[in-house]
Amino acid sequence: MSKIHHGGNIEEVAEKLNVPVEEIKDFSANINPLGFPSDLWNVLVQSFANIEVYPNPKYPELKKAIAGQLDVDADDVFVGNGATEILDEAIRAEKATDALILAPTFGEYERLFKRTGVKVHHYQLQEKNDFTLKMDNLLDLLRAHHEITVICLTSPNNPTGQVISPKDLRMLTDFCNKHHRLLILDESFIDLTVGSQQSFVTELTDQDRVYIVRAATKFFAIPGLRLGYGITKNNKLKALMKVQENTWSVNGIADVFGQNMFRAKRYIELTHQWLDVQQPALYEALRKIKAIKVFPSVTNFFLFKCSDPELREKLIRQRILIRQCDDYEGLGSEYYRVAVKGPQDNVMLVNTLKKVLGRGER
Numbered sequence: 001m002s003k004i005h006h007g008g009n010i011e012e013v014a015e016k017l018n019v020p021v022e023e024i025k026d027f028s029a030n031i032n033p034l035g036f037p038s039d040l041w042n043v044l045v046q047s048f049a050n051i052e053v054y055p056n057p058k059y060p061e062l063k064k065a066i067a068g069q070l071d072v073d074a075d076d077v078f079v080g081n082g083a084t085e086i087l088d089e090a091i092r093a094e095k096a097t098d099a100l101i102l103a104p105t106f107g108e109y110e111r112l113f114k115r116t117g118v119k120v121h122h123y124q125l126q127e128k129n130d131f132t133l134k135m136d137n138l139l140d141l142l143r144a145h146h147e148i149t150v151i152c153l154t155s156p157n158n159p160t161g162q163v164i165s166p167k168d169l170r171m172l173t174d175f176c177n178k179h180h181r182l183l184i185l186d187e188s189f190i191d192l193t194v195g196s197q198q199s200f201v202t203e204l205t206d207q208d209r210v211y212i213v214r215a216a217t218k219f220f221a222i223p224g225l226r227l228g229y230g231i232t233k234n235n236k237l238k239a240l241m242k243v244q245e246n247t248w249s250v251n252g253i254a255d256v257f258g259q260n261m262f263r264a265k266r267y268i269e270l271t272h273q274w275l276d277v278q279q280p281a282l283y284e285a286l287r288k289i290k291a292i293k294v295f296p297s298v299t300n301f302f303l304f305k306c307s308d309p310e311l312r313e314k315l316i317r318q319r320i321l322i323r324q325c326d327d328y329e330g331l332g333s334e335y336y337r338v339a340v341k342g343p344q345d346n347v348m349l350v351n352t353l354k355k356v357l358g359r360g361e362r
Contacts, residue, residue, distance in 0.1 A: 013321050025345055027338045028323040030158075030301045032192070032221040033345070034274065037267040040260055047256035055252040062250065062258045066229050069262045070201050076233050078241055079258070080249045083188050083215035083228035088112050090211040090230060091150070093240040094182050099150040100142070102133065104328035106158045106186070113152075121148055124330055130295050131160035131303070135168035139175055151176070154186040155200070156193060159325055159337040161297025163193065169200050176209045182237075183208075188215040188228075192300045194279050196272060206233040211241070218300075219271065220261055227254045275300055279340050285350040286338075291357035300340045306357070309333040314356040320349060 010026045017024075063077040070077075080086045091099075091112050101109045103122035110120050123138055125131040133153070142148060151172065155164040169185070176183050190199050191214075201212055216227040227250060232238060250258070262268075279300060286294040286304060294304040303325065308314070312324045325335040338349065 010321060013316055017316070017319065019319065024319050024321055025341075025348065026321045027341065027345075027349060028321045029223070030189070030192075030218055030299075030339045031223060032219055032271055032300075033339075033341045034267065034271055035221050037220060037261070037264040039267065040257065040264055043260045044253065044257060047253045050252050050256070053252065055248060055250065055255045057247050059250060059255060062255050065259045065262060070199070070231065072201065072204075072231055072233070075238070076231050078230040078232075078245065080228050080230070080246070081251075081254075082217060082226040083186065083213050084108055084112070085246070085249060086211075086213045086228045086230040087152075087184065087186065089241060089244040089246075090184050090213065091118070091152075092116060093211075093237070093244045094150050096150040096182070098145070098147040099152060100138075100145075100148045101152045102154065102157060103330035104131070104157075104159060104325065105154055107327060107329075109152050109186075110329070113150075118150070121145065122329055125157075125160065127295075127305075130162070131157070132162050133157075133164055133168070135164075135171055139172065142175065142179075142181065149180070150182045150184065152184040152186070154188070156189045156197070156297070156299040158189065159301065159303045159323070159328060159331075159335075160295060161299045161301055161303060163190075163197050163298050166198055166200060166203055170203060173203075173208050173210055177207055181209065183210045184213065185210060186213045188213065189218060189299045190214070191219045192271075192275060193298045194276055195298070197298060201231055204231070204233045206235065208232075208234055209237065210234070211237060216258060216261060220257075220264075220267075222254075222257065225254050225257060226251075227258050229258075274342070275340065278343060278346060281343075282340050282346045282350070285346070286353075289350070289353055289357065292353070301337055302340075303335060303337050305334055306336060307334055308357065311336060311356070315352060318352050318356065320352055 063074040066077050067074040098119045099113045100121045103124050113120050212231045217223050292304045292306045323337040325331045326333040
């Protein structure tokens with residue numbers, strides 16, 4: 001597996017161009033362009049008063065706030081230093097020998113599995129199907145490979161932007177329950193979907209062998225703060241997860257932020273209003289550019305294909321940063337991912353793409 005790039009390496013690009021970071025438009029990182037919720041600034045500032053005190057290692061108020069938002073019990077909730085830590089703990093809790101992930105998908109899954117000695121199998125998503133997951137085919141693969149005991153999926157998937165339907169997830173969960181497999185479902189982008197797609201959390205029962213992983217990072221624009229959380233209703237899975245939990249994994253500032261983040265009602269409402277307008281508008285604009293093929297998505301980013309392998313470098317010279325996807329399993333240098341931003345930035349991206357690729361439209 002090649003080195004994972006990740007989006008958001010904007011300082012490196014600014015240094016290369018010898019310009020201030022503020023002059024680079026970053027479409028490589030899928031962060032809420034509304035920025036940090038302004039009505040939570042006071043909460044954040046006040047949390048610094050506790051900087052000399054250890055947070056409560058059980059995080060009762062943080063778990064209570066998350067549980068209240070998701071309509072689960074506080075005992076169903078686990079918290080950590082970003083979604084990646086929750087994923088790592090869930091992987092270590094199961095002690096599997098073989099795991100299945102999608103291709104393409106977020107590169108950290110494979111890295112986390114391999115560093116614990118787990119063999120990784122890939123379910124290849126097909127471009128001809130717009131990279132949608134065919135659950136019948138996935139279940140056939142699992143029936144043929146009894147050694148695979150952990151399935152790690154993402155909904156919406158990164159970088160393809162497709163969700164897995166609750167019906168398909170229930171089929172897979174029932175299979176896992178019957179055959180003693182584990183589903184780790186990453187929903188880090190589920191709150192950033194057009195039309196507010198339903199989380200599988202609402203479908204969970206105490207019999208389900210499922211860990212659901214969520215993140216505050218993308219929605220609340222706090223990549224520097226780090227806050228992730230996981231949910232399971234299965235008592236056996238809870239016991240295994242508690243063995244893996246790191247003490248004080250969430251710092252005191254992130255703890256206080258998380259206790260209050262769902263109170264930012266206006267910010268949450270504005271975020272959904274922005275996405276429901278700007279996401280389809282950007283999709284339609286990208287579809288009209290002859291030189292690229294954009295794939296459908298329900299979240300705040302799009303995958304597209306372009307025959308120009310130098311497109312990223314050409315856009316950097318225009319002070320725009322996008323994500324080249326050549327490090328994703330199953331994709332090559334002709335695939336790119338762009339985030340949805342505000343209306344002016346989205347128009348600028350489209351116009352710049354037309355400029356560097358030729359102005360031809362469909």
